[in-house]
Amino acid sequence: MSFGSVGCNLSCLHCQNHSISRADPRGTGLNRISAKDVVKMTESSGASSVSWTYNEPTIWHEFTVDASKLVHKAGLKTSYVTNGFIQEAPLRELRGVIDAMNIDVKAFREGFYKEVCGGSLAPVLETCRIAVEMSIHVELTYLIIPDHNDSGTELADFCRWIASALGREIPVHFSAFHPDYRLQGVPRTPRSTLDRAYELAHREGLEFIYLGNVHSADRDDTFCPKCGELLIERDGFVTRQILLSEGSCPVCSKEINVVL
Secondary structure, eight states: OEEOOSOOSOOOTTOTTHHHHTOOGGGSOOOOOOHHHHHHHHHHHTOSEEEEOSSOGGGGHHHHHHHHHHHHHTTOEEEEEEOOOOOHHHHHTTTTTOOEEEEEOOOSOHHHIIIIISSOHHHHHHHHHHHHHTTOEEEEEEEEOTTTSOOHHHHHHHHHHIIIIIOTTSOEEEEEOOOOTTOTTSOOOOHHHHHHHHHHHHHTTOSOEEEESSOOTTTTSEEOTTTOOEEEEEETTEEEEEOOBTTBOTTTOOBOOOOO
16 A cells, blocks of 8 residues: 655656655645554555655655554554655664665766755665664665666666675666656666666676566566576566565575565
8 A cells, every 4th residue: 555745855857756746735635644544544455565655755754654653553564665865863763663665776976966866875875774774675776867877887886885785685676767857858768778787786796686667578577596596477567476485495495585
C-alpha cells in the first residue's frame, strides 16, 4: 500500500514526479488522514506492507514515523523510497521503524547535485552507510542521464564505493532516463549505456545488479552470486518464479540478500 503527498527537499531538473514534488499543497486536493487510517487502509486493501513513496517521504518525517510504528504493531512491514537527503538525527529515528529503503543516488559527483538537484551528494552517501549500519534492507537506484552522470569513470567509482562502504551484496538498480520537466532536451538513455553500467558493476564485484525502465531480458532477474542459479525471474512488475529456500540458494545454500 503506497502513500505519498506533495513537495520535496531537492529541486531536480529532471524530476519525473514534478507535478507533485513542485506542487503547492494548498491547491492539490490532498486527503487528510491519521496514522491509524494508514493501518486501516492497508489492512482493508489486503497489502502486507506500507511504502512511503511518490514524493520525498522525509519531508513528512514525523507522520511517517508515527504511522510506521502503528503499522509494525499491526504486523505489517514498511519501506521508504527516498532521495536520502536527510540529517543523521532524524534518520536514526527510522531504526526499527522502516524495514527497507530504496535510496536514489542521483550521481556520484558533488557538481551534479549542486547544479541539477539543488543539494549535496555527501549527506546521501552518509544516509546509505547509516541505513546499512542500522540493519535496514537497502537498495540503491541510479538513474543514468546521458552526458550528465553516465561516464565510465563516474559509474565505476560509484560501484567501487558501494563495494567498499556498503558491501557487495547491496542491490543496485541502473535505470533508464526519459526526457522530463526541465531536461526535455536530453535524449533517452541508450541501452548500450545501461549494459555498460551493468558490466562495470559486475567487474567491481557487485552481486545483485538490475536494469530498470527497459525490457532487459534476464538483467532484472536475481541469480545466486556463488553458483549462478536463477532465483527470481521477473518480467516488468511480474515475478514469475521464486527458487529460494528460507532466503538461501537451494543449490549451494549461499545466503541471499533478499526480503521474502
